[in-house]
Amino acid sequence: MKMRTRRARGWTAHPKRRTPPGAPPGIIAVDPLAHKPQIEVFAYGPDQVEQLSIPDPSQLSTLLGKFPVLWVNVEGLGDADVLQTIGDLFGLHPLAMEDVVNLHQRPKIEEYGDHLFIVTHMVSYLEDRLDSEQLCLFLGQNFVITFQEEKPGDCLKAVRQRLLGGRKAIRGANADFLAYSILDAVADHYFPVLERYGERLQEYESAAMSESDHRIMAGIQDMKMDLLSLRRLLWPLRDLLNTLLRDDFPAIQKETQVYLRDCYDHSIQALDLIEMYREAAASVMELYLSNLNHQMSQVMKVLTTIATIFIPITFVAGVYGMNFNPQSSPLNMPELNWAWGYPFALLIMATIVVIMLLFFRRKKWL
Amino acid sequence: MKMRTRRARGWTAHPKRRTPPGAPPGIIAVDPLAHKPQIEVFAYGPDQVEQLSIPDPSQLSTLLGKFPVLWVNVEGLGDADVLQTIGDLFGLHPLAMEDVVNLHQRPKIEEYGDHLFIVTHMVSYLEDRLDSEQLCLFLGQNFVITFQEEKPGDCLKAVRQRLLGGRKAIRGANADFLAYSILDAVADHYFPVLERYGERLQEYESAAMSESDHRIMAGIQDMKMDLLSLRRLLWPLRDLLNTLLRDDFPAIQKETQVYLRDCYDHSIQALDLIEMYREAAASVMELYLSNLNHQMSQVMKVLTTIATIFIPITFVAGVYGMNFNPQSSPLNMPELNWAWGYPFALLIMATIVVIMLLFFRRKKWL
Amino acid sequence: MKMRTRRARGWTAHPKRRTPPGAPPGIIAVDPLAHKPQIEVFAYGPDQVEQLSIPDPSQLSTLLGKFPVLWVNVEGLGDADVLQTIGDLFGLHPLAMEDVVNLHQRPKIEEYGDHLFIVTHMVSYLEDRLDSEQLCLFLGQNFVITFQEEKPGDCLKAVRQRLLGGRKAIRGANADFLAYSILDAVADHYFPVLERYGERLQEYESAAMSESDHRIMAGIQDMKMDLLSLRRLLWPLRDLLNTLLRDDFPAIQKETQVYLRDCYDHSIQALDLIEMYREAAASVMELYLSNLNHQMSQVMKVLTTIATIFIPITFVAGVYGMNFNPQSSPLNMPELNWAWGYPFALLIMATIVVIMLLFFRRKKWL
Amino acid sequence: MKMRTRRARGWTAHPKRRTPPGAPPGIIAVDPLAHKPQIEVFAYGPDQVEQLSIPDPSQLSTLLGKFPVLWVNVEGLGDADVLQTIGDLFGLHPLAMEDVVNLHQRPKIEEYGDHLFIVTHMVSYLEDRLDSEQLCLFLGQNFVITFQEEKPGDCLKAVRQRLLGGRKAIRGANADFLAYSILDAVADHYFPVLERYGERLQEYESAAMSESDHRIMAGIQDMKMDLLSLRRLLWPLRDLLNTLLRDDFPAIQKETQVYLRDCYDHSIQALDLIEMYREAAASVMELYLSNLNHQMSQVMKVLTTIATIFIPITFVAGVYGMNFNPQSSPLNMPELNWAWGYPFALLIMATIVVIMLLFFRRKKWL
């Protein structure tokens, strides 16, 4: 089994929020090290689709109202002005805009007047570790705006292809169907990641039975923490989808809800798998530890048995190594001068060994 | 105890979904390796029953509406066209049809307009492992359609026999009673499987007390994971049956609900058993580990005691093996020339052994 | 502590249901080995009571409607015809009658038209194991019918005595009060059984602190499984009583509900005790294991210490047992010819022992 | 740390109920060994208060209706007639009266017509163990009746003093305020008891880090069971207070509910503390066990290291103690006749020791 290099887990990264405690609400506190935003626009209707890359957010105003649906995808959160401009243009709530730049948010859904604000996370499995990227989505009457951190790649490629490929189903539908498609792509991307953990589990399991490389422990513990992180992202996503299903949001149409139910089912299935993997990981660890313990016991048993067999016969040898003077008395080690003395001593030793081996064998210690 | 061969557990098999993430909804993504569908039809009413094997799904249209109840049982999911044809013929929802070919679904119930869609799993105990086969059921006003993977055997034999055997109860009733009969057969088949685990538990328990074959550990862990899988299939089945009981589905008649309550009771009973077995498995493992530990302790105690008894007397022998010259001084090992020197030395050793044995005995170490 | 003989726990007995999976509902599937039913009837009103033993169930029809309350108690479930006759006579639902012969049912309450069907279990503590016997009760407007397995003894003796003893309270009341009295007798019988487990706990606890008989482990594990079984019987009984309290069953009168509340309280109290005992059993086991471990450590420490003290002095003896020739050089073991050589060597050994003892003492290892 | 003497825990005491199973309801089954009841009466109104000790319960009838509030406090439950008389005088329900003499009841509240029946427990910390005494309280329109076991002392002293001390708040209020005051005194008395456990925890914690007295284990286990008992008493008390707050009992006035909310808060706080202590106790035990294990390891490591260092040099000594005859061949142990033979042997031994010490040091085993 190839061993993974231990990864540094960024415990502290999680709670790092950009907005300092006690700051007034509604401030967009940008991380100065973050990349400048890249704006990509899909403007489409049943019969047309335009894909644009826009350098200046104010250009968006020219597109407003001209297309049935407008999808603005912003990658990189490094410029407060750009974000502010977009927020003002579409009338997004300041508290929601503040959340956009606060990474490591909990997935949630919030209704602000006429638009919905959804926070979710795209996950990927990168260099043996779990990686997640926050995706904020605003759904209005005729627009969808998504903000993601600037990380290479996202899981929306398939959505873009369906838009450009001219599939009626998505192009003819409203903005809420696009939002569903994005959420579904996000939720479905948990499965390939989970599959990787399934493979790792299998590796660990076969390793746990044969090898005794102690790095398995750290590997399983890492995996358990990753599964925990996944669960932390999926539980609220499930709740979020449930809220979308149950509540009567004007932005969500009846027909779209049937599809959301499907998406909700997938999130439950993924959660089920996570629980299963967590139990399996605990089980594999238990197996490994008991196996290690068992191996250790076997070693100690054999070693101690060897020692125990030799100790009595070494004693016999010690006895006949004593220097009592046979000449001063016939009682003093007469064996030393017997003709058969030495063979006799060796015989005693052999007898001791045989008796002990038989004893150990009968007790099933060997 | 005969030891089972360790089975490879297909962790990764579970999340393998046919539909790739981000794909448009409603696509029937068939596994190219799956078998071609075999269509078996039961068309019946109070006084007649016909069992047909149909090679071409379009033939089904000739049967439509001619019988009070039509049961179409499809085995094998390897042809998208066949499935599509059946779906179109009975007006089944595309999202449901997509789920039919996605194996390892969570049991669930969904209402699509006038028909119910139910996903459940038939379990069996095959070569010391749990095997499950997905069964999708559509219940309409006058038809039941079941889709199952192409695996040899199912648990619906008894239902077929009751149909053919001319039992009034089932033939005179509506489609919902047939659906109940199928669900009941599925739920009841959990019991013989559970019985097998009960037998294994008993084997493990007696083995845990006497043997120290470390493969028990892996066996119990396997069993725990199997019970977990069973629970994952049964919990949602229980919920599904509860939904059928509580909600007011037009497809389910009042009289059938009494029978469903019975079926629901059985699912709870099976869940109870699973919980009991899980706790018992944990208990047996605890017992085994503590027993192993205890045996190990006993071995070490005896071995160490033997060593400890011989070490002091070996020392005595060592002392009298020293080469101090008795001739250079009367203080130098005069014992060596004593008449009773050797018996005296042996007596010292015997005394030490007796004292130590008494001491160990009093301390209850032996 | 007297050790109990290990009992074979019938894991597989539990799921054994008489009705094979897939069988049509409503069939009374009798165990051919079960005893023939014995029918005992109490027909009573405020001023009269008759206790009859009836060989033929059809005789019951002559008693019907002649007394305010009729209690038919059937022991032994070995004759389907007899059960069917009684079921038909009182109009009992076929599904309920099917459940009567299926042992190891979960306690439950079901309403079938005008009568209630209650499944519960009488427990006893027999030869150091938990024994339970299913009791099915039908409560109609003016009758109570109870079915129990043919096991010697039941817990209804006190109820019979109160009926015969002419206590107004029970004789003057309706059938529902009799049903309450039976349920209360069943629920109250959990307490003496629990008391036995309390006594065993106390035995185990004192044993855990002093002895190291490893059979305690198996005993506690047995007890934990028994408590689990008790909980499995009591939880649904509690729910059942709660249902009787909350729901508005026409068969239960307002005045009887006050008494049922009392009975419900007792079931909660018994459940509380079970939880307490389970935690206590876990605690005793922890104590025992830690104690065992501690004893083992003490033994190993002393043994190893003895060995460690002798090893260095044995080495010293070994040194002076070397055969270097003092005559070939004044550097070669001149000690051997010293006048005080031997005492000197003994002194060295004594010094080593003292130093080591002091060292161990200071480190608190002895 | 002073070690507590192990106390015998009365497992079996708990389920001992006076009323035998199956007995008719409403019977006051007195414990023949219990003390005779002592009746103490407080009859008061805004301007007057009388404290009486009444030998005969029938005298109570003369006080009835003469004072705004009557508090009858009965200590000792050893006379069924006395209890019956009081019950009849105030119209208390027979089922409630039956519960009064059944000790170890679960705290509960029950409404019987115009009066409330409350069961609760006063706790104290007596000789290193938890002691509890059942307190039953009846609250009627203008009376409060409390029954307690005959144990020295109760926690109502402060309530009595407030009555006698002429505090308007309590004397001017209705009977429900007195009931609140009693319940509040009971609930508040959990805090000093909990404080004692807090102190014990602190003792155990410092002991766990330094000493290795194995009695700590039993002490912590005792404490865990005590905390469990406390929780068993407090959870239902909390529910009881919540019921008093939410439900609309005619006997409880609006103004009193504000005070009950306060009392309810305290019960939650006490439960919080218990949970905290339980987790802390588990943590201390874990610490102790790991510490013990660590100490043991250290001891074994040092001992084994000593042994391991001496074994090779003892072997060297053994080699030069062999009796091969140097005269029969120049190959036979020529070292024995070397001029520097002995120093050479000692040097070899010293070298071995130094190398091993360096090796162990580098491996950080020493």
Place this chain on the structure above:
Amino acid sequence: MKMRTRRARGWTAHPKRRTPPGAPPGIIAVDPLAHKPQIEVFAYGPDQVEQLSIPDPSQLSTLLGKFPVLWVNVEGLGDADVLQTIGDLFGLHPLAMEDVVNLHQRPKIEEYGDHLFIVTHMVSYLEDRLDSEQLCLFLGQNFVITFQEEKPGDCLKAVRQRLLGGRKAIRGANADFLAYSILDAVADHYFPVLERYGERLQEYESAAMSESDHRIMAGIQDMKMDLLSLRRLLWPLRDLLNTLLRDDFPAIQKETQVYLRDCYDHSIQALDLIEMYREAAASVMELYLSNLNHQMSQVMKVLTTIATIFIPITFVAGVYGMNFNPQSSPLNMPELNWAWGYPFALLIMATIVVIMLLFFRRKKWL
């Protein structure tokens, strides 16, 4: 890793309540050792703000009603008269005032007529331990009164700055917005504290893999207890904020609720983190213990192996140290006089060592 000094955890401090059990309600029981109260007032409206330090609480009456919002911040709870005066002036409920001086209250919200009473806690990380300070807040129509213990520093500095800095948002709003700002500052201050625990976790994790300093155990246990304390403070805070969101308090305006939702989100996020850290701490401890165990095993294995190799060859040396007389018989140790006797003996020993080493190597014990 720098090791923290073990801190004394004040278990007993928690339940110490000022009010003795059984005392009449509504009494302000001041701790005589507490500091005298310091009163700081912010009186403000959209266009003005005044910051005053008031020595005498009666002066507050002159400010009453003159400003849109009055914030009275009291630090130090050592004078019952001062507290009473403030309570009377603003009409605060006596039961709430009693709670103000009872430290270690559970966070809660209570409605007393026209004002809300909120108890919460400010946390900080002081000298490697968690420190908390109770903050009681009264929110009336046009005032906010906060009481805090006299500890240096609080987390309200940012709120004060926003008030003085003339930010319209806070100054133009009502008293409820000020209350929100204070609660938000309190809730947000949990994050920097949690970050410190995240850093400690990371330290412990890397230490657990490499070092074997047993103080890690105590450190992790301390941290677990701190996280437990944090959770005990945060859970009710979360409930409190939820109550503020759901219930319709007249004191809270619609617009403020949007902001409270944000604050509520943060509290959930902090709770999520705590759960994550708790699991991670358990995982790190498991890792540490298994690592320690593994290291120990490695040491013991090597040491025992060394001993086991030397014991057989020491025996061989012992054999040839026996003093059997070769002259009395040709059978008696003829090896001693062989020309190659000594090399032969050494060869035997070397062979034994090589065989054992090969054996151990093949068994992977070395």
